Amino acid sequence: MTFRLYPNKQIEQSLRYHRKLHKDLYNAAVNNRFTQYQKFNQSVSYFEQQNCLPVFKEVWTEYKKINSQALQATLKRVDFAFERWFKGLGKRPRYKSIRHYSGWTYPAKSGYSVESNGENGYLNLSKIGRIQMRGKAKYWGVPTTCTIVYRNGKWYASITVDVLDQILKPETLPTGAVGIDLGCKSALSITDGENHQQIEAPKFLRNAEHLIKKASKIKRRKQAPNKNKKLKASRRWKKAQSKVSKLTRKVANQRHNWVHQVASEIVSGNSFVATEKLEVKNMTSIAKKGKRKKQKAGLNKSILDVGFGMLRSTIKYKVEQIGGVFVEVPTKKVKPSQTCPKCGHQHKKTLDIRVHNCAVCGYRQDRDIAAAEVMLYWAKGEITSRLGFCRDGSVANPNGNLTELGTSFVDADVTSSTSRTRKQAGSMKQLGRAKRQKSKSTGLVSQTQTSTK
Numbered sequence: 128m129t130f131r132l133y134p135n136k137q138i139e140q141s142l143r144y145h146r147k148l149h150k151d152l153y154n155a156a157v158n159n160r161f162t163q164y165q166k167f168n169q170s171v172s173y174f175e176q177q178n179c180l181p182v183f184k185e186v187w188t189e190y191k192k193i194n195s196q197a198l199q200a201t202l203k204r205v206d207f208a209f210e211r212w213f214k215g216l217g218k219r220p221r222y223k224s225i226r227h228y229s230g231w232t233y234p235a236k237s238g239y240s241v242e243s244n245g246e247n248g249y250l251n252l253s254k255i256g257r258i259q260m261r262g263k264a265k266y267w268g269v270p271t272t273c274t275i276v277y278r279n280g281k282w283y284a285s286i287t288v289d290v291l292d293q294i295l296k297p298e299t300l301p302t303g304a305v306g307i308d309l310g311c312k313s314a315l316s317i318t319d320g321e322n323h324q325q326i327e328a329p330k331f332l333r334n335a336e337h338l339i340k341k342a343s344k345i346k347r348r349k350q351a352p353n354k355n356k357k358l359k360a361s362r363r364w365k366k367a368q369s370k371v372s373k374l375t376r377k378v379a380n381q382r383h384n385w386v387h388q389v390a391s392e393i394v395s396g397n398s399f400v401a402t403e404k405l406e407v408k409n410m411t412s413i414a415k416k417g418k419r420k421k422q423k424a425g426l427n428k429s430i431l432d433v434g435f436g437m438l439r440s441t442i443k444y445k446v447e448q449i450g451g452v453f454v455e456v457p458t459k460k461v462k463p464s465q466t467c468p469k470c471g472h473q474h475k476k477t478l479d480i481r482v483h484n485c486a487v488c489g490y491r492q493d494r495d496i497a498a499a500e501v502m503l504y505w506a507k508g509e510i511t512s513r514l515g516f517c518r519d520g521s522v523a524n525p526n527g528n529l530t531e532l533g534t535s536f537v538d539a540d541v542t543s544s545t546s547r548t549r550k551q552a553g554s555m556k557q558l559g560r561a562k563r564q565k566s567k568s569t570g571l572v573s574q575t576q577t578s579t580k
């Protein structure tokens with residue numbers, strides 16, 4: 128949870144001073160690693176550096192004032208940067224200028240204290256002072272870590288908390304069970320077996336790729352900085368650059384908000400969620416080979432795909448948080464898009480067939496909804512793929528034969544103390560009703576019209 132900080136002048140100076148000291152320590156630690164390696168061909172570990180801290184503080188006495196765990200956390204940042212570099216995940220660590228140094232972290236409960244009930248309040252930093260903060264946390268509990276961040280002229284505190292509330296008791300868990308098909312034509316196709324619902328990604332996200340491309344194109348026309356040619360960036364380039372980065376950040380924020388909103392809606396009414404095991408590689412390779420290359424590729428690949436990944440993991444996280452069950456359906460084995468949810472008949476559909484139309488039992492349904500249904504029934508143990516069909520309308524115990532089917536699922540006692548209580552914000556059914564009314568004019572109807580063409 129991030130709060131905006133409103134320090135007074137004197138405190139702000141102190142914050143800047145602390146940030147500078149952390150930056151200097153960071154650079155010293157980077158330097159130490161490089162020189163040790165160059166001179167003695169020896170690599171320095173985090174623990175060696177940590178053990179040097181007391182001696183370091185004897186020489187640089189200004190560091191005595193700073194919380195020692197926060198200093199360790201800064202050394203950890205150095206360690207992390209080197210680790211990433213060694214693994215080939217990141218660039219060679221660099222010395223940082225103060226402009227590129229964001230702040231510091233209190234990794235435990237010392238060095239700061241929070242006066243807040245989750246909304247606004249005050250942050251006390253030792254040796255710095257009491258700072259007003261504004262913001263609202265969705266969940267609140269005992270603060271465990273606190274990171275001070277300086278960005279675009281503003282100060283923030285990012286605080287993580289240990290939530291005290293218990294896992295929902297079985298009788299208060301939301302009772303709904305849904306299958307969800309992610310991606311493809313609608314962002315989400317959700318079903319509980321009776322009510323179906325499709326959710327589109329917000330328009331801004333769908334257009335984001337296009338907007339960013341446009342902004343980058345404008346940027347390319349301006350004079351970019353070039354060290355070799357000794358060219359400085361033009362003012363227009365800088366302006367265009369800031370536009371691109373603002374847009375990118377906006378997209379990231381919106382995606383984040385949308386993902387959390389959708390996931391919360393789902394989990395508010397359901398504690399049992401079945402969805403496909405996501406194999407991203409697979410999806411892209413189909414897009415390359417398939418006839419509908421354009422449609423698939425035009426699905427705002429990068430931006431929405433990232434969204435689907437996040438959506439999936441967020442739903443999983445939230446379901447586990449309340450002590451529910453999240454089932455990953457192995458699509459290769461079950462083939463949700465090729466199986467009839469009513470009779471189990473399997474029939475291969477190409478990507479352009481948007482409607483499931485069963486040749487055996489005559490069941491007609493949107494392709495993605497049908498797939499979501501198959502996943503739900505399979506997860507409940509009502510379908511055992513290929514081996515036969517045992518769906519007879521009776522609802523099996525959600526926790527039923529899952530393990531026998533080799534599904535990975537999480538049950539209540541696996542999720543630990545981090546779980547928390549949620550308000551019931553309406554069941555999936557209520558949600559479905561509201562959405563259906565809405566979609567009468569837009570979503571669903573046009574969906575089916577276009578797909579039956």
Ligand SMILES: [Zn+2]
Nearest residue numbers: 467470485488
């Ligand atoms: Zn059928």
